[in-house]
Amino acid sequence: MKNPLKSLLAVTTCLAMGAVLPAAAGQFDGITVEAKLIGGQQYEGLYGRIGQWEASTGATVKIVSKKNHFELDKEFKSDLAAGTTGWCVGSNHSSFAPQYPSLYADLSPFMDADEVAGFVPAMISASTVAGKLVMLPRAQFDVSVLYYQKSLYEDDAKKAAFKTDYGYDLAPPATLDQFKDQAIFFADPPNFYGTQYAGKDEGASGRFYEMVVANGGRMFNDDWTPGFNSDAGKEALGWFVDLYKAGAVPPGTTSYLWDELGAGFASGTIALNLDWPGWSGYFNDPESSKAAGDVGLVVQPMGSAGIHTGWSGHHGFSVTEKCPTPEAAASLVAFLTNEASQIAESAGGSLPTRTAVWEHVVKAAEGDEFRSSALNVFKQGATHAFPVPKTPYWIEASNLIYPELQAAILGDKTVDQALQDAADAVDEMMQENGVY
Amino acid sequence: MFKIKLPTWFVLILPAILILVAVVLIPLLLSLYSSFTPYRLTRPDTLYKWIGTYNYEKAAKSWVFWSAFGRTVLLLTIALNLEMLLGLGLALLVSRVTRGQRALRTVMMFPMMFSPILVGFQFKFIFNDNVGLVNNALQSLGVTTAAIPWLVDQKLAMFSIIFAEVWTSTSVFAILILAGLFAIPKDPLEAAKVDGCTPWQTFRHITLPFLMPFIYIALAIRSLDVARAYDIVNIMTNGGPARRTELLWTLIGRTGYVDAKMGYANAMGYVSIFMAIFFTIFFFKKLSAARAELGMAG
Numbered sequence: 095m096k097n098p099l100k101s102l103l104a105v106t107t108c109l110a111m112g113a114v115l116p117a118a119a120g121q122f123d124g125i126t127v128e129a130k131l132i133g134g135q136q137y138e139g140l141y142g143r144i145g146q147w148e149a150s151t152g153a154t155v156k157i158v159s160k161k162n163h164f165e166l167d168k169e170f171k172s173d174l175a176a177g178t179t180g181w182c183v184g185s186n187h188s189s190f191a192p193q194y195p196s197l198y199a200d201l202s203p204f205m206d207a208d209e210v211a212g213f214v215p216a217m218i219s220a221s222t223v224a225g226k227l228v229m230l231p232r233a234q235f236d237v238s239v240l241y242y243q244k245s246l247y248e249d250d251a252k253k254a255a256f257k258t259d260y261g262y263d264l265a266p267p268a269t270l271d272q273f274k275d276q277a278i279f280f281a282d283p284p285n286f287y288g289t290q291y292a293g294k295d296e297g298a299s300g301r302f303y304e305m306v307v308a309n310g311g312r313m314f315n316d317d318w319t320p321g322f323n324s325d326a327g328k329e330a331l332g333w334f335v336d337l338y339k340a341g342a343v344p345p346g347t348t349s350y351l352w353d354e355l356g357a358g359f360a361s362g363t364i365a366l367n368l369d370w371p372g373w374s375g376y377f378n379d380p381e382s383s384k385a386a387g388d389v390g391l392v393v394q395p396m397g398s399a400g401i402h403t404g405w406s407g408h409h410g411f412s413v414t415e416k417c418p419t420p421e422a423a424a425s426l427v428a429f430l431t432n433e434a435s436q437i438a439e440s441a442g443g444s445l446p447t448r449t450a451v452w453e454h455v456v457k458a459a460e461g462d463e464f465r466s467s468a469l470n471v472f473k474q475g476a477t478h479a480f481p482v483p484k485t486p487y488w489i490e491a492s493n494l495i496y497p498e499l500q501a502a503i504l505g506d507k508t509v510d511q512a513l514q515d516a517a518d519a520v521d522e523m524m525q526e527n528g529v530y
Numbered sequence: 531m532f533k534i535k536l537p538t539w540f541v542l543i544l545p546a547i548l549i550l551v552a553v554v555l556i557p558l559l560l561s562l563y564s565s566f567t568p569y570r571l572t573r574p575d576t577l578y579k580w581i582g583t584y585n586y587e588k589a590a591k592s593w594v595f596w597s598a599f600g601r602t603v604l605l606l607t608i609a610l611n612l613e614m615l616l617g618l619g620l621a622l623l624v625s626r627v628t629r630g631q632r633a634l635r636t637v638m639m640f641p642m643m644f645s646p647i648l649v650g651f652q653f654k655f656i657f658n659d660n661v662g663l664v665n666n667a668l669q670s671l672g673v674t675t676a677a678i679p680w681l682v683d684q685k686l687a688m689f690s691i692i693f694a695e696v697w698t699s700t701s702v703f704a705i706l707i708l709a710g711l712f713a714i715p716k717d718p719l720e721a722a723k724v725d726g727c728t729p730w731q732t733f734r735h736i737t738l739p740f741l742m743p744f745i746y747i748a749l750a751i752r753s754l755d756v757a758r759a760y761d762i763v764n765i766m767t768n769g770g771p772a773r774r775t776e777l778l779w780t781l782i783g784r785t786g787y788v789d790a791k792m793g794y795a796n797a798m799g800y801v802s803i804f805m806a807i808f809f810t811i812f813f814f815k816k817l818s819a820a821r822a823e824l825g826m827a828g
Contacts, residue, residue, distance in 0.1 A: 164788075167788070168787045168788070171571035171572055171787065171790050172571065174571055174573075174574060175571040175574055175792070193572060193790070194572060195572075196572075196573075197572075283676070283677060284660075284665075284675065284676055284677035293771060294768065294770050294771060344659055345659050345677055345678075345682060346658065346659035346677075346679045346680075346681055346682050348682055348770065348771035348772070349682055349767060349770060354658075358660060361660070361661065363660065486572070489788065489789070493784060493788060493789055496770075497770065497772055497773045498772075500770060500771040500772035500773075501772035501773075503771075504682065504771060504772050504774075506772050526568075
């Protein structure tokens with residue numbers, strides 16, 4: 095053994111973690127693995143564990159870039175253009191992964207089948223692009239559930255008024271129609287709004303996409319022609335337009351993205367909020383949220399086809415095709431996504447992507463009523479999850495679709511005209527890219 | 531062995547030529563070439579496929595492109611003229627201050643010291659419809675009970691962007707014009723006073739003609755530099771909503787780096803460059819005319 099001290103450290107670490115590391119001790123002595131990782135407070139905790147992998151394998155990890163996903167995406171594209179993709183490990187996301195058909199290697203040859211079987215099967219499916227397992231999911235799974243202010247539903251006067259106006263009992267919404275009714279009912283602008291939605295970028299297209307699916311429609315047909323200009327699409331876009339026209343959402347919602355939405359619900363001025371799991375702790379923390387102690391969660395509502403919304407995504411790690419040491423890189427990816435890593439990362443509130451870790455997280459939350467109930471809702475919500483359409487042109491299509499959605503919401507175009515224009519633009523883009 | 535004897539003057543400027551070729555000319559030629567290809571960042575092989583003027587034809591036929599083009603010209607016109615007028619006013623006021631003028635000049639330059647990204651975030655918060663300072667102030671003062679969508683409304687969104695841009699760049703004009711004011715000889719001003727000219731006549735017929743070269747220099751610099759407003763627009767609205775604030779810069783940036791269509795983005799970029807060249811020539815012609823009027827060499 096080249097470095098007995100490092101090996102001893104590695105064995106001790108393994109025992110301490112109670113986990114079996116895929117790499118043999120000292121296996122990658124002297125190797126440096128360059129990594130480009132997503133940065134941000136909620137993601138950093140995991141990187142603190144990299145030292146353990148270094149100690150156990152003898153390799154060194156050099157983080158050459160740390161940015162948010164949108165900035166990383168631009169950097170990856172520039173790297174592809176310049177042919178500088180010799181770094182090894184990159185943060186990836188299921189929404190972005192299909193864009194890089196030539197950047198990342200198939201991880202299957204480096205992984206034990208049992209290792210892969212430990213992940214939730216839907217996550218592995220969403221991480222597989224054109225038959226290649228391009229990333230292993232980390233404990234950062236996202237599917238939106240419905241947050242609401244509990245006190246609104248316990249107010250007898252509101253209950254009676256709602257029953258009179260809408261003819262059914264006031265309870266957290268189970269359908270998109272109920273969601274809309276209640277958002278309009280609770281709204282009292284400019285001080286209080288029924289709901290809010292992501293109004294730009296992939297946030298707007300993604301919400302529209304999940305509602306099209308929930309209404310029984312499809313974003314794209316089998317031949318990748320646009321499928322959203324349909325009755326289901328018109329119903330979905332109509333939902334956004336109706337809420338905006340009724341003043342049930344903040345007038346600036348078309349310029350909101352996740353941070354603004356999170357801050358909005360935490361300010362206590364939003365009744366219902368379809369949002370990601372990562373916000374649950376923040377929303378119920380009195381230090382950061384005026385809604386703390388009054389936060390309820392229900393499974394995301396169903397559309398007119400009886401299907402729940404469920405646009406989902408997850409973060410993961412990939413290995414580049416040009417990585418000179420793919421075994422070491424794959425070992426690092428396996429380490430960062432193994433059970434011990436997922437347990438450590440999900441302790442921060444994010445959702446795991448491994449079946450066994452789900453069980454661990456649920457058990458660890460026993461005694462914490464809010465966390466337990468939230469996890470229960472997330473678990474149910476996850477059963478309805480579906481990823482973005484697996485085309486390299488999803489982001490490009492999204493950039494053509496969301497300005498048209500905004501135009502309809504703001505009244506610049508009718509729903510029919512906006513969807514027709516969006517479909518024409520996506521159709522032209524697909525043809526230009528030789529998709530059909 | 532045969533030796534090439536280069537002229538001394540050429541040897542002396544050769545390093546400058548080499549640097550310019552490496553950092554300006556080659557990238558320009560490469561981007562010009564790529565604008566005739568379907569070059570996608572994610573598919574480097576597309577750089578070698580020649581498609582002629584397809585990208586330029588596509589831009590020429592694109593309503594989205596021409597709307598962004600028109601909006602960019604509008605922004606340039608309004609922002610530059612407003613900055614010039616406000617900068618002129620500010621410089622005239624500061625030039626009359628006798629005590630603490632240095633401190634005032636320093637304070638005046640504060641907005642220039644902020645990075646455009648920070649300015650973008652600052653004004654995005656100030657104009658936020660729900661928790662923004664402006665709406666809260668207006669509602670607290672009883673001016674309105676509504677949440678005004680500053681960054682969403684068709685006209686208000688462009689106004690908000692122009693406001694942010696004017697706030698950050700007016701001091702550039704003010705400083706350059708102030709330098710011009712200090713350079714004006716005192717004799718004509720005193721002669722005008724003796725001849726009984728009103729302050730307006732003095733300003734119109736003496737001060738302003740002397741200042742015009744400085745104003746045109748400032749306009750020429752700012753017309754090239756104004757594209758830095760990309761950061762402000764990108765943070766405040768990113769061209770939205772519904773493309774209401776889409777400018778050439780946001781459109782080109784998204785097309786090139788998010789959609790990865792660098793060939794098409796470069797074609798649009800070249801139209802943008804031609805526009806910048808047009809503005810520069812226009813302002814330099816005006817500058818030469820103003821200098822000629824003052825009897826200075828063209």
